[in-house]
Amino acid sequence: MELECPFCGKRKVKTFHKEGYLQARTSRISAGAKTKHYKTPDTYEVLEDCPHCGAKKKDIQASFEGKYKKKMTHQERLENLKKRGLPLVLGEKKKI
Numbered sequence: 001m002e003l004e005c006p007f008c009g010k011r012k013v014k015t016f017h018k019e020g021y022l023q024a025r026t027s028r029i030s031a032g033a034k035t036k037h038y039k040t041p042d043t044y045e046v047l048e049d050c051p052h053c054g055a056k057k058k059d060i061q062a063s064f065e066g067k068y069k070k071k072m073t074h075q076e077r078l079e080n081l082k083k084r085g086l087p088l089v090l091g092e093k094k095k096i
């Protein structure tokens, strides 16, 4: 199946969709055995880089899974600091 690229939204990328399934787990407690069913979530495997914006398939996949963290450029970091009202010292190499 094909899903819209989460980065540019202009092209579709090929993905392999694995549906979640029910997994039975038995836990033994004093009163006897109890079986619980766990639903594993759907997963997506992205099969190609976005042909439009060049986003890497692992980044697209991470985005579908809600794990993608945008890497900030130095400029964006400075902007962020300004917004938070922190004093800027040029040449400072402290990590936030």
Ligand SMILES: [Zn+2]
Binding pocket: 005, 006, 007, 008, 009, 010, 011, 050, 051, 052, 053, 054, 055
């Ligand atoms: Zn894209």
